[in-house]
Amino acid sequence: MTIDSAAPKPNWFSRLAHPGNFMGWSRPVLWPLGIATALLFGLGLWFALFNSPADYQMGETVRIMYVHVPNAWLSQFVYGAMFVAALGTLVWRHPLADVAQKAAAPLGATFTALALFSGALWGRPTWGTFWEWDGRMTSTLVLLFIYLGIIALWRAFDDPLRAGRIVAVVTLVGALDIPVIKLSVDWWNTLHQPESILTASGPKMPGSILTPLFVMMAAFTLLFLLLQLVSMRTEILKRRAETLSRQAAARPA
Amino acid sequence: MNAFAAIVARELKLAARGGADTLTLVLFFVMVGAVVPFAIGPDRTTLARLAPGIVWIAAFLAMLLGLDRLFRADEDDGTLLLLREARLPLEMSVAGKLVAHWLLTALPVLAASPLLAVLLAMDTASWGRTALALLLGTPALTAFGVIGAAVTVSLRRGGLLAPVLVLPLCIPVLIFGVAMVAAPGGSGAALLFLSALSLVSVAFCPFAAALALRLGSE
Numbered sequence: 001m002t003i004d005s006a007a008p009k010p011n012w013f014s015r016l017a018h019p020g021n022f023m024g025w026s027r028p029v030l031w032p033l034g035i036a037t038a039l040l041f042g043l044g045l046w047f048a049l050f051n052s053p054a055d056y057q058m059g060e061t062v063r064i065m066y067v068h069v070p071n072a073w074l075s076q077f078v079y080g081a082m083f084v085a086a087l088g089t090l091v092w093r094h095p096l097a098d099v100a101q102k103a104a105a106p107l108g109a110t111f112t113a114l115a116l117f118s119g120a121l122w123g124r125p126t127w128g129t130f131w132e133w134d135g136r137m138t139s140t141l142v143l144l145f146i147y148l149g150i151i152a153l154w155r156a157f158d159d160p161l162r163a164g165r166i167v168a169v170v171t172l173v174g175a176l177d178i179p180v181i182k183l184s185v186d187w188w189n190t191l192h193q194p195e196s197i198l199t200a201s202g203p204k205m206p207g208s209i210l211t212p213l214f215v216m217m218a219a220f221t222l223l224f225l226l227l228q229l230v231s232m233r234t235e236i237l238k239r240r241a242e243t244l245s246r247q248a249a250a251r252p253a
Numbered sequence: 254m255n256a257f258a259a260i261v262a263r264e265l266k267l268a269a270r271g272g273a274d275t276l277t278l279v280l281f282f283v284m285v286g287a288v289v290p291f292a293i294g295p296d297r298t299t300l301a302r303l304a305p306g307i308v309w310i311a312a313f314l315a316m317l318l319g320l321d322r323l324f325r326a327d328e329d330d331g332t333l334l335l336l337r338e339a340r341l342p343l344e345m346s347v348a349g350k351l352v353a354h355w356l357l358t359a360l361p362v363l364a365a366s367p368l369l370a371v372l373l374a375m376d377t378a379s380w381g382r383t384a385l386a387l388l389l390g391t392p393a394l395t396a397f398g399v400i401g402a403a404v405t406v407s408l409r410r411g412g413l414l415a416p417v418l419v420l421p422l423c424i425p426v427l428i429f430g431v432a433m434v435a436a437p438g439g440s441g442a443a444l445l446f447l448s449a450l451s452l453v454s455v456a457f458c459p460f461a462a463a464l465a466l467r468l469g470s471e
Contacts, residue, residue, distance in 0.1 A: 090464075145421040152417060156408050165468040166404055170418060173400055173461055177422045180450065184425035188432070 017096045019236055026229050033226050040219035047212030064122040066212055070220035071115035075143060078108030078224065082150075083175045086168035096232075098164035099239075101171065102154060103231035107224060109147035116140055135186040142181050146174050160239065256341040257349050264353030274322065278315050279361045285311040286369040297374040304373035305383045305434035309427060311369065312362050312387055316394045317416040319358045323350060323402040324466070333406070337470065343463040351399050351458060359391035382434045389444065390430040392451040396458035397422050403462035407469035425450060 015021055048066035055062035082104045088097025119137060120130040131137070150167055157163030268275055289307045290300060327333040336346045363384060370380035401415035408414065429450065433443035 142421045142424055149414075149418040149421065152414060153404070156405075156410065156414055162407070162469065162471065165471070166407075166465055169400075169461055169465045169468065170404055174422065176457070177425075180425050181421075184428045184446070188428050 017094060019096055019099075022096060023233065023236060026233055030226070030229060033222065033229070037219060037222040037226050040215060040222060044212055044215035044219045047215055052208055052212050061122060061125045062209075064118055065209075066216045068115060068118040068122055069213060070217045071111050071118060072140065073217055074220055074224055075108060075112035075115050075140060077221070078104050078111060079143065079147075079175065079178070081228075082108065082171050086171040086175075089164050089168040090172070098160065099232050099235045100228070101164060101167060102160070103228055103235055105147060105151050105154060105167075107227055107231070109144060109151060111220075111224070112140060112144040112147055116144065135182075135188065138188075139178075139182045139185045142185070143178065146178070150174070256339070257345050260336075260341075260346055260349030261353045261356075264350060265356065268353075268357050274319070275357055275361050278319055278358055279365045281318060282311050282315040282362050283365055283368055283372075285314055287372055290373070301374045301376070301379075304370070304375045305379065305386075306431055307373060308366060308369055308383050308387070309430050309434075312359075312366075312391065313394065313423070313427065315362055316358055316391065316398055317419065319354070320398045320402045320415045320419070321412050323354055323399060324406040325402075328406050333466065334470070337467065343466060344459040347399065347403070347462045347466070348459040351395060351455065351462075354399065355392060355395045359387070359395060363387050363391070379434065386430045386433045386444075386447065389433075389447045389451055390426045393426045393447075393454045394423055396451075396454040397426075399458050399462045400465065403465040403469070406466065 016025065044066065048063055052063070052066075054060050082101055085097045085100040085104065088094045089101060116137070119140075123132065124130050150170060153167050153170060154163055157166065286307055289303075293299060293303070324333060327336070337343055339346065366384055366387065367380065370383070375383070397419050398415070401419035404418065405412075405415045426447070429443045429447040433447060
C-alpha cells in the first residue's frame with residue numbers, strides 16, 4: 001500500500017481549486033463565458049435603451065439605473081467574494097484563495113467607483129446635485145475607501161504570501177465593520193430611495209423595468225466572473241514567472 | 254494577571270522616562286483645534302456651533318498620529334519576538350498594550366480638552382458632553398488603531414498606511430460621538446451605540462491584532 005492511497009481522496013472542490021488544475025479548466029471556460037457576457041450585455045442594453053418605458057417623472061434618465069444598480073450590487077457582492085477568499089486564506093491557507101483575494105480588490109474598487117459615478121450622473125438631473133451626503137451614497141464612498149486601503153496594503157508588501165494573510169485580516173475586520181458603518185450612516189442622514197427590489201411584499205417595480213434590470217445585473221455579474229478569472233490567471237502566471245526568474249538567478253552560471 | 258500588569262507598567266514607564274511623546278501629542282491636539290479658527294474666522298457663535306466637531310477631529314488626528322509607535326520600537330529591538338514566545342498569550346500582551354496606549358494618548362487628550370473648550374467658546378455643558386463622548390469613544394478608536402498598527406508593523410514604509418486603513422473603519426465612532434454632543438435630548442441612543450461600539454471593538458481587537466502580528470512574522 002502506498003502513502004498516496006492512504007491519503008483522503010480530494011473532493012471536487014479541492015480538485016477544482018488546485019492551482020494547476022485551475023489553470024487547466026479555466027482556459028477553455030474563458031471564451032464561452034466571454035461570449036455569454038457579450039450576448040447578455042447586448043440583450044440587456046437593447047431592453048434598457050429601446051424596449052423599456054421612460055419614467056413618468058424622471059423621463060429618459062431612468063435608463064441610467066440599468067448601469068447604476070448592477071454596479072452598486074457588485075460593489076457589495078465583490079466584497080462578499082473577498083470575504084470568502086479571506087476565510088480561505090486564513091483557515092485553509094489555500095494558495096488560490098490568496099490569488100482570488102488579490103484579483104478581486106481592484107475589480108471591487110472599480111465597480112464601486114462606477115456606481116458612485118453613474119449615481120452622480122443620475123443625481124444631477126433628478127435631485128439637482130451631483131453629490132448629497134445621503135446614507136447609501138456615503139456608505140458606498142466609505143466602501144470605496146476601504147477597497148483603496150486594501151489595495152494600498154497589497155502594494156506595500158514585497159512577499160505575496162505574507163501580504164495575502166495580512167490583507168485577509170483587514171478584509172475580515174472590514175467585513176465586520178461594514179454593517180456598523182452602514183447602520184451609523186443611515187441613522188445619520190437618509191435621502192436615497194428605500195430598497196425597492198428585495199422587499200417583503202415583492203418587487204415594487206413593474207416587469208417592464210425589472211426584466212432589463214435583472215438582465216443587466218446578470219450581465220455585469222458574468223463580467224465580474226470573467227474579469228476575475230482572467231486576473232487570477234494573470235496573477236498565477238506572474239508568480240510562476242517570478243519563481244522561474246529566481247530559480248534562474250540562483251543557478252550557477 | 255501579573256504579566257498583564259507588567260506589560261502595562263512597562264509601557265507607562267517607557268513613556269514616562271523615554272521622552273516627551275505624550276506631551277507632543279497633546280500639543281498637536283491643542284494646535285489642530287487652535288488652527289481651525291484661523292481657517293473659519295473668529296466668530297464666537299460659529300465656533301461654538303462647530304466646536305464639538307473640531308474637538309473630535311483633533312482627537313481623531315492625534316490618535317492616528319500616535320499609531321506608529323505602538324509596535325514599531327518593539328519590532329525593532331526584538332521585544333515583539335519575546336512577547337510572541339512568552340507564556341502569556343499574545344492576545345493578552347496586545348490587550349495590555351491597548352490599555353497602555355489608551356492611557357497614554359486618550360487620557361492626555363481628554364485632560365487637554367478644557368483648554369480647547371475655552372479657545373473654541375464652548376459652554377460648560379457642551380464641553381461636559383464632548384468629554385463624556387470622548388471618554389466613551391476613544392477606546393474604539395484605540396482598538397481600531399491597534400489593529401492598523403499590528404497589520405503594518407512588518408512594513409518598513411507603513412507609517413502612512415495604518416491611518417489610511419483605520420480612518421474609514423472609525424467613521425461610526427465619529428458619527429455617534431458627534432451625534433451624542435449635538436442632540437442633548439436624543440443623545441441616549443448615540444451614547445448607547447458609542448458604548449457598544451467601544452466594548453465590542455475592545456473585546457475583538459486583541460484577537461485580530463495578535464493574529465496579524467503572528468501572520469506578519471511567519
